[in-house]
Amino acid sequence: MEVLDLIKNRFSPYEFTDKQLTEKDLETLFEAAGKAASAFNEQPWRFVYALKQDAEEFKVLHECLVEGNQGWTNNVAALVIAVISKNYAKNGNENTVAQHDLGLAVGNLTVQASAMGIHMHQMAGIIPQNAIDKLNIPDGYQPLTAIALGYFEGESEVKERKAVNEIAFKGVWK
Numbered sequence: 001m002e003v004l005d006l007i008k009n010r011f012s013p014y015e016f017t018d019k020q021l022t023e024k025d026l027e028t029l030f031e032a033a034g035k036a037a038s039a040f041n042e043q044p045w046r047f048v049y050a051l052k053q054d055a056e057e058f059k060v061l062h063e064c065l066v067e068g069n070q071g072w073t074n075n076v077a078a079l080v081i082a083v084i085s086k087n088y089a090k091n092g093n094e095n096t097v098a099q100h101d102l103g104l105a106v107g108n109l110t111v112q113a114s115a116m117g118i119h120m121h122q123m124a125g126i127i128p129q130n131a132i133d134k135l136n137i138p139d140g141y142q143p144l145t146a147i148a149l150g151y152f153e154g155e156s157e158v159k160e161r162k163a164v165n166e167i168a169f170k171g172v173w174k
Ligand SMILES: Cc1cc2nc3c(=O)[nH]c(=O)nc-3n(C[C@H](O)[C@H](O)[C@H](O)COP(=O)(O)O)c2cc1C
Pocket: 010, 011, 012, 013, 069, 121, 122, 123, 124, 125, 126, 145, 157, 158, 159
């Protein structure tokens, strides 16, 4: 079987159309995210989001991005701040794979978004303290990344990837 077109054709645009996303769209995307596997089923991912049409909420999330990412996200349909729970709920120990598990959840969200015709652009460039203060993120949680979401029109911008033999080694590292 070939790699799914949904996966092959995905890319992260810097320009989005004016078309809005709905609360229902976001709910579906987060439901997909929440189906991801996680260590001890801890589900350490949390998401704070704002739709463009909710201008005040959107502005607050927008202010959690670094300047370089604020520039191209003024017109996106939704912004999400992705957060991890730093410790396991059951014993308080550090969850050393929380970032991994958040990545799995966002991976699910990405595939679901692609199936819905929605484009995404993830960002490491956030101002974590702004997110903590402005979004009321409690102790024990760490804002890690942001996601811009919306619709794209235009030519595909799919980028080159490493070959499989550069990233996967049979038996031992080669
Ligand atoms: C965790 C993560 C952090 C990223 N941070 C930023 C960022 O702060 N600003 C930005 O413009 N793009 C950011 N990107 C987008 C990447 O540059 C992009 O995904 C990569 O170049 C591959 O391109 P593609 O998604 O179109 O395949 C980030 C992507 C990921 C997954």
